[in-house]
Amino acid sequence: MPISESQLETWAKQGPTSQFTSTYDTLKGALNDTNSPYYLKSFGIFLQGSYKNDTNVYGDSDVDVVIRLDSIFYTDLDFLTEEEKARYSSQRVGGSYSLDEFKASVLAWLKKKFSTDVQEGKKAIFIKGSGSRRDADVLVCARLRRYYTYPEHGTPRVVEGICFWPPSGSRIENYPEKHSENCTRKHQDTKSWFKPTARIFKNLRNTMIEKKIIRDDLAPSYFVEGMLYNVPDHRYGGTEQLNFKDVLEWLLAADRSKFLCANEQFYLLGNSNVTWPADNCTAFLNAVKKYWDAA
Structure with missing residues (x-):
């Protein structure tokens, strides 16, 4: 459930x-x-x-x-x-x-x-x-x-x-100002769903850290926001459960190698000092899916 x-x-x-x-x-x-x-x-x-x-x-x-x-x-x-x-x-x-x-x-x-x-x-x-x-x-x-x-x-x-x-x-x-500007626009384009969804994913991450399901450095907030920034606007909305399910299913099926940071100046996933290791992103999403299915 x-x-x-x-x-x-x-x-x-x-x-x-x-x-x-x-x-x-x-x-x-x-x-x-x-x-x-x-x-x-x-x-x-x-x-x-x-x-x-x-x-x-x-x-x-x-x-x-x-x-x-x-x-x-x-x-x-x-x-x-x-x-x-x-x-x-x-x-x-x-x-x-x-x-x-x-x-x-x-x-x-x-x-x-x-x-x-x-x-x-x-x-x-x-x-x-x-x-x-x-x-x-x-x-x-x-x-x-x-x-x-x-x-x-x-x-x-x-x-x-x-x-x-x-x-x-x-x-x-x-590019923190560009990040903030783009996140605000994304929030508007998703009819005010983007930022609450980011908070849901962060709270779920914190819960999984407290329960020792994931390690505490697996999914920094900056990268979680960047990940959700790539979700198409039309996947947001409905009830809270439908919104979360649609966003998560899209993320799991997507070609994440093309994801951009919210500032749109770097790819989100990679091995540089400004990117998120792809394996960490995959591990986080798999943990989210498992928690959702078992809740």
């Missing part, structure tokens, strides 16, 4: 947001402080992740905050012709301030503001929660511009993103 309608309705609901809002306001205020050593630089602060995309569920804890250096930008020229790359290089002007300098200043400032609650991680700066402030990750990054064209005349076709370098390893690129 499938998961009950009432259980799916509960899982579809958004988790609480009041503590998240308070945490974000506190961190944004600290990062925007006029006394910080980087205040005169150009930078932006915004959210990414489940809270940004309204797909947070009960039990979500970390608040994902991005502080992006805008004084400089890095580029992805892989889609340009050799002629276009040469044209870009001839017009390029180097920057005088580095992302490393910016990150060092942000880290020092956060340690001054939050003391021992601050720990530098492999990708982001972790700030331990205290009182009503939740745990938070602050990602320090720079602007990234992925060029698809660089014509001699006219405007280049470019997609804006972010990039950063972990302590060891190659540059990591992401």
Whole structure:
């Protein structure tokens, strides 16, 4: 017997947001402080992740905050012709301030503001929660511009993103604003079914983790949202049970090798630092199907 309608309705609901809002306001205020050593630089602060995309569920804890250096930008020229790359290089002007300098200043400032609650991680700066402030990750990054064209005349076709370098390893690129924009459009195109469905899949994942059916790193929220982004709009809708069944059946039968991330800049499945291993996706879907059938 499938998961009950009432259980799916509960899982579809958004988790609480009041503590998240308070945490974000506190961190944004600290990062925007006029006394910080980087205040005169150009930078932006915004959210990414489940809270940004309204797909947070009960039990979500970390608040994902991005502080992006805008004084400089890095580029992805892989889609340009050799002629276009040469044209870009001839017009390029180097920057005088580095992302490393910016990150060092942000880290020092956060340690001054939050003391021992601050720990530098492999990708982001972790700030331990205290009182009503939740745990938070602050990602320090720079602007990234992925060029698809660089014509001699006219405007280049470019997609804006972010990039950063972990302590060891190659540059990591992401497009959180594009991800959020596309998820919002998908939600509208599915008549408001996309985001509740994402929350159902996340809650089911969390339940399976608690029951030790799957390991806790098998299906990160970002990739779950990306997986569901590929489901055709017409598969969403009906009752909660019908919606879940139709979405799951389509995912199990689909050629998932062609799936895109929700930002539409990368394939969803693969072996790079921005993709989901295909075996993990398959294992997650098989576990979901087994749980659905046995419920």
